[in-house]
Amino acid sequence: MAESELNALYRLVQDGDASAEERLFQGLGERFGYFAQQRVGNVQDAEELVQESLMVIAEKYREIEITASFTAWAYKILENKLLYYYRTKKNRAGRFVALEDAVPSPDSSTSDPSFKRRLLLCLKRINRINTRFARLLNLQHQGYTVEDMCDKLGTTRNAIYIILSRARSMLKTCLEKGDVE
Amino acid sequence: MSGCQDPRIAHLLSAYELGMLRDEERREVELHLLDCDACYAELRQFQHAVRLLKQDRDVRQAVRLMAQEPEESVSGLEEKTPRHGAWSRPITALLVAAAAMLLLILQPWEVEFHPTQEAVAVGPRLAIMYLENLADREDEQRLGEIAANLLITDLSESGHLQVVSGQRLYDILKLFGREGQKQVDRETARQIADTAGANIILQGSILQVEPYYVLTANLVDVRTGNVLAAQHVTGDAHDDIFVLVDRLTAKIKLDLALPAAAETEPDRQVAEVTTHSPDAYRYYLQGIELLQKYYHREAAENFHAAVALDSTFAMAFYYLAELEDGHLIDQAMLYINHAGQKERHLIRSRHAVFAGDAERAIAELQDLIKRYPDEKTAHYRLGLLYDARGDYAQAVGYLETALTIDPMYQQAINRLAYTYDRMGRYEDAIGAINRYLALSPNEPNPYDTRGDIYARNGKVDQAIESYRQALEIKPDFTASLYNLGHMYVMKHECELADSAYRMLTIGNDTNNRSLARIYLPYPAFCRGQFVAAIEVIDSALAIDSTDGLADARSAFVGCKHFVKSRALMEQGKAARAIEEYERYAAIYLQTYPDAINREHGYYVQLLAEAGELPHAAAVAESLKVALEQEQAVLDPYWHARGAVGLFEGNPTAAIAAFQQISAASMDYPKQFLLARAYLEAGQLAEAAAAFEALLVNYSSTRAFWCIWDTKVRYYLGRVYEESRWYGKAVIQFEEFLKIWKDADPGIPELDDARERLVRLKQQS
Numbered sequence: 001m002a003e004s005e006l007n008a009l010y011r012l013v014q015d016g017d018a019s020a021e022e023r024l025f026q027g028l029g030e031r032f033g034y035f036a037q038q039r040v041g042n043v044q045d046a047e048e049l050v051q052e053s054l055m056v057i058a059e060k061y062r063e064i065e066i067t068a069s070f071t072a073w074a075y076k077i078l079e080n081k082l083l084y085y086y087r088t089k090k091n092r093a094g095r096f097v098a099l100e101d102a103v104p105s106p107d108s109s110t111s112d113p114s115f116k117r118r119l120l121l122c123l124k125r126i127n128r129i130n131t132r133f134a135r136l137l138n139l140q141h142q143g144y145t146v147e148d149m150c151d152k153l154g155t156t157r158n159a160i161y162i163i164l165s166r167a168r169s170m171l172k173t174c175l176e177k178g179d180v181e
Numbered sequence: 182m183s184g185c186q187d188p189r190i191a192h193l194l195s196a197y198e199l200g201m202l203r204d205e206e207r208r209e210v211e212l213h214l215l216d217c218d219a220c221y222a223e224l225r226q227f228q229h230a231v232r233l234l235k236q237d238r239d240v241r242q243a244v245r246l247m248a249q250e251p252e253e254s255v256s257g258l259e260e261k262t263p264r265h266g267a268w269s270r271p272i273t274a275l276l277v278a279a280a281a282m283l284l285l286i287l288q289p290w291e292v293e294f295h296p297t298q299e300a301v302a303v304g305p306r307l308a309i310m311y312l313e314n315l316a317d318r319e320d321e322q323r324l325g326e327i328a329a330n331l332l333i334t335d336l337s338e339s340g341h342l343q344v345v346s347g348q349r350l351y352d353i354l355k356l357f358g359r360e361g362q363k364q365v366d367r368e369t370a371r372q373i374a375d376t377a378g379a380n381i382i383l384q385g386s387i388l389q390v391e392p393y394y395v396l397t398a399n400l401v402d403v404r405t406g407n408v409l410a411a412q413h414v415t416g417d418a419h420d421d422i423f424v425l426v427d428r429l430t431a432k433i434k435l436d437l438a439l440p441a442a443a444e445t446e447p448d449r450q451v452a453e454v455t456t457h458s459p460d461a462y463r464y465y466l467q468g469i470e471l472l473q474k475y476y477h478r479e480a481a482e483n484f485h486a487a488v489a490l491d492s493t494f495a496m497a498f499y500y501l502a503e504l505e506d507g508h509l510i511d512q513a514m515l516y517i518n519h520a521g522q523k524e525r526h527l528i529r530s531r532h533a534v535f536a537g538d539a540e541r542a543i544a545e546l547q548d549l550i551k552r553y554p555d556e557k558t559a560h561y562r563l564g565l566l567y568d569a570r571g572d573y574a575q576a577v578g579y580l581e582t583a584l585t586i587d588p589m590y591q592q593a594i595n596r597l598a599y600t601y602d603r604m605g606r607y608e609d610a611i612g613a614i615n616r617y618l619a620l621s622p623n624e625p626n627p628y629d630t631r632g633d634i635y636a637r638n639g640k641v642d643q644a645i646e647s648y649r650q651a652l653e654i655k656p657d658f659t660a661s662l663y664n665l666g667h668m669y670v671m672k673h674e675c676e677l678a679d680s681a682y683r684m685l686t687i688g689n690d691t692n693n694r695s696l697a698r699i700y701l702p703y704p705a706f707c708r709g710q711f712v713a714a715i716e717v718i719d720s721a722l723a724i725d726s727t728d729g730l731a732d733a734r735s736a737f738v739g740c741k742h743f744v745k746s747r748a749l750m751e752q753g754k755a756a757r758a759i760e761e762y763e764r765y766a767a768i769y770l771q772t773y774p775d776a777i778n779r780e781h782g783y784y785v786q787l788l789a790e791a792g793e794l795p796h797a798a799a800v801a802e803s804l805k806v807a808l809e810q811e812q813a814v815l816d817p818y819w820h821a822r823g824a825v826g827l828f829e830g831n832p833t834a835a836i837a838a839f840q841q842i843s844a845a846s847m848d849y850p851k852q853f854l855l856a857r858a859y860l861e862a863g864q865l866a867e868a869a870a871a872f873e874a875l876l877v878n879y880s881s882t883r884a885f886w887c888i889w890d891t892k893v894r895y896y897l898g899r900v901y902e903e904s905r906w907y908g909k910a911v912i913q914f915e916e917f918l919k920i921w922k923d924a925d926p927g928i929p930e931l932d933d934a935r936e937r938l939v940r941l942k943q944q945s
Contacts, residue, residue: 004216031221034228035211038200039419071215079208086418087392112229119233120243127247137199137234138248141241142448143427145414146201152435152444161196168195168227175230 006031010061010070028071029054032078039082049085053078122174126167133167136160184219194220198231204417248445305437306343308350308379308403309333310370311363312396313386323463324387324422325363328396330466331426332383334521335451336433340552341443345377349555351473352587353377361470367406374403378555381409383433393418394425400436410436422459423452454521456497461490465497475591475626477504478659478690488512495520499528505692507535508772523553530562539566557586561593568596571845573604589620595630602634610634625651625658632664636879644668644879659685659693663700667884670703673891673920679704691728695737698724702744706888709924709931711748718745739768746787751888751928755791762787778807782820786854789828797825816846827854832861849875849882853889860896865904872897891920895930898937907941914938 006027012020029050036046057074066073127134132153139149146157153160173179185191190213196202197210214221233240312328314320330347337344353373354362365373367384374382385398394416400409412432416425427450434443456462468483481504487497495516502510513520513528520528526549533542543566549559564580567573577600583593598613614634617627632647645668651661662685669678682704685697698721705714718741725738746761762784769780781804788797801821808815819841826835835858842851856871875883875893883890898913914934921931 005218006215028215031215034221034224035214038197069216072212075212075215083392083418115229116233116237116239119230120240123240123243123247131247134244134247137244138445139431140199140201141244142431143424143450144431145428146196146203148428148431148435160201161192164195164199164201165192168198171230172227 004071006071007069010066025054025058028057028074035078036082040085045085049078049081053081056081118175118178119171122171125174125179126170129170130163130167132163136163185217185223187213187217190217190220194224198224198227199235242447245445245447305381306345306377306379307336307381307383307400307437308345308370308374308377309336309383310350310365310373310385312384312398313364314390315386315388316390320363322459323466324390326466327459327462328385328387328422328426331423331451331455331462332398332430332433334455335426335430335448337523337553338448338454338521339434339439339443340446341439342434342437345374345379346553346556347469348473348557349377349587352557352589355589367401371401371403371406379403381437385429394420394422396425396429398429398433400433412436421452423450423455423457426451453519454524456487456491456494456519458491458494461487461494461497464490465494468497468500472500472504475624478688478693481505481690493519495528496524499524499531502531502535510535523549523556527558527562534566539570542566555586557583557590557593560586561590561596564593564596564600568600568603573600576600577604591617591621591624591626594620595626598630598634602637607634607638623654625655625661628654629658629661629664632661632668636664636668639877639879641668641672641879645672657684657688663881666700666703667881668879670707670884670887671879671890673707675704675707678707691730692735692737695721695725695728695730695735699737699740699744702748703884703887706748707891707920709888709891709921709928711752711925714748715745715752718748736768736772739765739772742768743783747888750787750790752925753927755787755793759787759791778804778811778813779817782817782824783850785821786824786850789824792828794825794829797821797828801825814843814846816842820846820851823851823854823858827858827861830861832858836862836864849878849880849886850889852878853886853893856893857896860900860903863903865900868900869897869904872900891917892930894920895934898934902937902941907945911938911941911945914941 006024009020009024009027013024032050032053033046036049037043040046040049053074056077060077061070061074123134135153136149139152144152146160149155149160150157190210193202193206193210197207202210214224234244309329309332312325314322314325317324320326333344333347336342337346350373351360353376354360354365356376357369357373359365359369370382370384374380380403382401382403383398384401385396387394387396389395394414396414398412400411401407402409410433412429414425414428414432416428430448430451456465464483464487468480468487471477471480471483481501484497484501484504487494488501491497493516495513495518498509498513498516499520502508502513510528510532514532517525517528526545530542530545530549533539533545543563546559546563546566550556550563553559560579560583564576564578564583566576567579568576577597580593580597580600583590584597587593594613594617598610598617601607601613602610611631611634614627614631617630621627628647628651632644632651635641635644635647645665648661648665648668651658652665662681666678666681666685669675669681679701682697682700686694686701688694701721702714702717705711705717722738722741725735725741730738742761742765746758746765749755749758749761766780766784781800785797785801785804788794788800801818804821805815805818808818819838823835823838823842826832826838836855839847839851839855839858847855852871852875856868856875859865859868859871872893875890876897894913894917898910898917901907901910901913914937917934918931918938921928924931
């Protein structure tokens with residue numbers, strides 16, 4: 001793999017390009033934000049975790065010698081923050097905000113209804129070709145783990161990943177072109 | 182994926198977006214995303230679609246419907262897979278395994294054989310015991326109880342199995358003398374499950390809490406004691422108890438080999454039908470437990486704590502609506518999607534009750550008991566609704582069913598006692614109370630109820646004794662303090678009434694204190710001291726204001742204006758009395774905007790008492806039009822017409838109007854006015870009977886109208902005098918003058934009573 005944008009920016013900062021630093025942290029913050037929201041499900045907490053991680057990175061990255069990948073080192077800091085967050089989560093009752101209050105619901109008025117209609121249409125079209133994507137999604141909505149799905153469908157974890165990957169590809173094509181073909 | 186050279190990551194991306202990867206795989210993908218701009222751009226581009234797939238209700242519903250459709254083809258996504266290849270083989274194996282499992286599990290099930298020989302399984306009936314918290318034997322966080330209750334809620338959502346409710350298990354434990362016990366041995370668990378009619382017990386444990394949860398569960402055949410299946414779920418570091426319960430629920434459903442249709446029925450995450458906050462849920466469960474013991478105030482405190490942590494916790498609002506402020510049912514309705522199927526029926530039913538729609542309330546509860554037939558609360562509430570409609574036979578039927586489900590159901594026995602009493606079955610009422618007392622000798626409520634039954638049957642001293650017994654058990658038991666105060670008011674023991682009411686003004690809850698202050702002027706009313714009473718009311722209103730209750734929504738503030746209007750009218754300050762009533766009406770209108778017309782009979786009554794007869798008659802007629810438009814009963818109109826007739830000197834018209842009022846609405850003040858109309862019309866026998874009935878009525882309404890209660894003696898004296906029962910008349914006048922011996926000067930009835938008494942004594 002060619003050097004990533006983030007590692008390239010890191011190298012520029014190391015070489016004394018001060019303007020690269022802002023872009024480095026912006027890019028890192030965006031990705032970290034995506035990861036944290038995937039795992040925390042609470043926008044406010046996710047943002048705080050990212051900010052805290054970036055602060056640690058900003059404090060340390062000039063001081064220590066990063067021999068391998070900068071992104072891998074930075075990611076470890078985010079992971080540690082996430083781990084600490086879950087360990088202390090039980091003591092944060094006072095900060096609890098219902099997910100619906102914290103995250104704008106995708107079915108709220110802010111979402112694009114035409115996009116949702118297209119998505120529903122595409123799901124129906126995919127379902128005509130293969131029903132397993134809907135079945136897997138439905139099982140996931142019901143709280144089944146991938147292991148449970150494997151037991152239920154008599155398949156392997158890898159096969160499930162392949163089904164999801166192919167369905168995603170079809171869904172993407174359909175959303176872009178209006179059909180799965 | 183264009184631009185990315187790593188096909189392995191490409192095929193993990195979709196599972197990553199949907200949150201389906203293992204921890205180590207997720208880490209691998211995220212590290213890749215930091216270095217691969219193409220994959221990251223791909224994710225961002227698809228982010229909105231993924232959010233819809235994961236969270237959007239409509240999309241989830243559509244997916245659920247699609248999953249119900251039969252598979253049409255296995256081509257397409259797996260075009261390289263042979264038609265009877267990798268998928269079909271495991272499914273066949275699974276079907277064989279499922280059939281074997283089904284046989285194993287069906288054996289102890291109730292299986293009904295119909296004439297067609299078609300076997301219809303009634304289905305598994307599961308009793309879920311508290312999970313043993315092996316990580317903390319003391320279980321200070323009540324995690325075992327939380328997990329069990331969440332499992333009950335989650336599994337109860339399925340229409341393909343029956344789950345014994347947490348309430349039922351609590352009741353059976355109580356029946357076994359183990360109330361509130363969290364852990365029971367295997368044999369006791371079997372007996373509990375057997376009593377609940379369950380054929381499978383779920384026993385489990387919390388093996389570990391930190392750094393991630395580990396739960397185990399065994400499904401045990403109640404009849405044989407054999408373990409049918411064992412499950413074990415392990416969370417990730419970020420998974421809370423709700424996620425683990427969802428996973429365990431899914432595994433248990435698999436073990437129970439439910440019908441294929443169960444797979445496609447709606448099955449929302451348990452946090453979505455309860456709360457996302459473990460702490461809020463803990464407070465909620467504590468609230469329920471306290472409610473079961475009738476510790477309403479303490480229960481409400483816990484429900485408040487629950488909604489403080491989760492402002493969308495529908496069932497916590499539901500109980501707060503029941504315990505404190507009926508308006509909170511609107512909050513429960515607002516978040517009804519955060520409640521389970523059973524709870525939604527309860528919320529909708531209570532909402533209907535609050536809206537005055539008894540039919541809809543009954544229909545909701547009847548739907549509930551169709552699906553959850555042993556839900557005693559629904560039977561109980563149906564009993565209440567039929568009781569309120571005056572359909573006592575139906576009420577008794579539902580209450581007795583509730584008692585069949587739970588022979589120790591105190592609330593049902595309690596209500597049954599009142600219903601029997603209303604049916605005139607005093608002996609049965611006392612029998613029910615004695616049963617209640619035998620069950621709960623150390624709780625205040627049975628004594629309080631017995632006090633009520635005694636009071637309603639004119640046994641006021643026995644009632645007082647019973648209320649005192651309740652207060653010996655719990656000195657701040659609110660209901661008994663109110664009732665004791667009312668009894669003393671009706672006995673004209675004003676000091677004792679004052680001390681009971683003042684006890685109620687001590688407490689942490691501003692609303693409860695405000696409610697109690699409504700009664701603080703009553704001891705003064707009891708003495709005929711209206712100036713003092715108004716001072717007390719003004720002081721109470723000032724305290725309400727200090728307590729932040731002066732806003733228009735406080736019904737308790739409104740009630741004080743109503744009480745003040747009565748005091749002013751007794752002083753002959755009619756214009757000010759009407760002004761105070763209008764303040765009350767303005768608050769009432771904001772609190773119960775749909776019900777204001779039900780109160781306007783009193784407004785017309787005040788206008789008529791004030792001598793504004795044309796205005797009163799006009800308001801009465803417009804009230805009639807309004808009630809007819811609402812398709813409401815015309816009782817308030819007949820009240821208004823009766824009052825106009827009485828005060829314009831047409832007692833015959835007044836009697837005719839009052840007689841139109843339904844029995845359920847014919848409360849103390851209307852009975853008093855009717856009795857007066859009989860007197861004015863010269864129907865002395867009817868007047869005597871009506872006034873005498875008022876003297877043996879020991880309801881809280883009589884206490885509320887205690888000024889007129891004292892005046893009953895004056896009017897009864899007049900009735901006896903005109904009936905030439907002079908001796909009895911003297912007794913009534915003397916009693917009246919004795920009660921109001923320290924009354925304000927200038928009360929016309931007092932002056933008249935003195936003159937009549939002198940005249941009667943001279944005659945004798």
